[in-house]
Amino acid sequence: MVADLGSLAAADTLRGLISGIPCENAELIAVSNGSFLDSCRIVGSDASVELTKQFGFAHLFAFSEAGSPND
16 A cells, blocks of 8 residues: 555656655655655656565565556
């Protein structure tokens, strides 16, 4: 879910709905939810993010991609 929020924040930033820099906004979402942003890619109007969260001795990974509703 945090990865989804991060990719949506980045995509909305690309579309001008949120101010700022797309990947920085995705990182803010990740960090505020206790995760680390491993990667953020912008291709055209699409944003994809990969996150890691340490949970005890386990590392949980998540991936999400979001884009313009017109794509």
